[in-house]
Amino acid sequence: MNAITKQEVGLPALQMNEAELLTVLQSSLYPGAAVESIKMVLGYCRASGLDPMQKPVHIVPMWDSKAGSMRDVVMPGIGMYRTQAARSGVYAGITEPEYGPDVTEKLGGVDTTYPQWCRVTVKRKMADGSVADFTAVERWKENYAVKGGKEKSIAPNAMWSKRPYAQIAKCAQAQALRMAFPEIGAQPTADEMEGKSFVPEYIDNDTGEIRPALPEKPAYTKASLDKNKAAWQAAIEGGKKSADDIIAMIETKATLTEEQKKEIRSLTTTEEQEEQNANN
Numbered sequence: 001m002n003a004i005t006k007q008e009v010g011l012p013a014l015q016m017n018e019a020e021l022l023t024v025l026q027s028s029l030y031p032g033a034a035v036e037s038i039k040m041v042l043g044y045c046r047a048s049g050l051d052p053m054q055k056p057v058h059i060v061p062m063w064d065s066k067a068g069s070m071r072d073v074v075m076p077g078i079g080m081y082r083t084q085a086a087r088s089g090v091y092a093g094i095t096e097p098e099y100g101p102d103v104t105e106k107l108g109g110v111d112t113t114y115p116q117w118c119r120v121t122v123k124r125k126m127a128d129g130s131v132a133d134f135t136a137v138e139r140w141k142e143n144y145a146v147k148g149g150k151e152k153s154i155a156p157n158a159m160w161s162k163r164p165y166a167q168i169a170k171c172a173q174a175q176a177l178r179m180a181f182p183e184i185g186a187q188p189t190a191d192e193m194e195g196k197s198f199v200p201e202y203i204d205n206d207t208g209e210i211r212p213a214l215p216e217k218p219a220y221t222k223a224s225l226d227k228n229k230a231a232w233q234a235a236i237e238g239g240k241k242s243a244d245d246i247i248a249m250i251e252t253k254a255t256l257t258e259e260q261k262k263e264i265r266s267l268t269t270t271e272e273q274e275e276q277n278a279n280n
Helices: 018-027 035-048 078-087 158-162 164-180 222-237 243-250 258-265 270-279
Strands: 057-064 069-076 091-094 102-107 110-115 117-125 131-139 146-148 153-156 201-203 210-212
Touching: 018 035, 035 057, 035 069, 069 078, 078 164, 091 164, 102 153, 110 153, 110 164, 117 164, 131 164, 153 158, 158 164, 222 243, 222 258, 243 258
Parallel strands: none
Antiparallel strands: 057 069, 091 117, 102 110, 117 131, 146 153, 201 210
């Protein structure tokens, strides 16, 4: 068992033997989940000082469009954001959800009635003693999870069909909590992402915002390499570029294999070739 950190003191679940805790979680809160996915939950909870027995995070199976397969993603629940806001000591409450007018339309062949929007305000005590309001307005149609499947239906999935008001309220609450307490995190909740595709993301080092990952660069083709070798050789011979300069230039737009890099590095100057031959 790992040593208990200060953050885990007061959280009995995290002081249990890990094998026993995994068994408990797999048989109760996360039935059917893979052990590796539950380990991700434990890692998340340890890092955030959360009690895994309160299920602050969810294991969400999502379609990874990059990998072309399903994968488990650990995501916070709305309860986690509420807990962290309450722990801050400056949380001053949250309003009841307000809803826009109902709309009825056919989505994916299914008659669907939903509120146009939902508005929620979170209140935070500021350093000067005042209370600031942070209001989020979320549109139902921009948030609902589609049924999908082989037919790629745009009808709402079972949860959004059954609870159109409660689901959009969770989305508005989560957004308002993130606005009022940016320090608690920027990750969407499981409620917001249910049924949606996983898009690989990265954190912008300048702003701290989560952004979609940049698309993969295309592979550099053998035809392009063969076509440009003579020009590269001339540039190296003329002292204008080195092999590493050429590799760096190509990799701004495409990916090179190790074999291709080796081939480019073999384009040495005549003097270097003579020196290599002498050494051999």
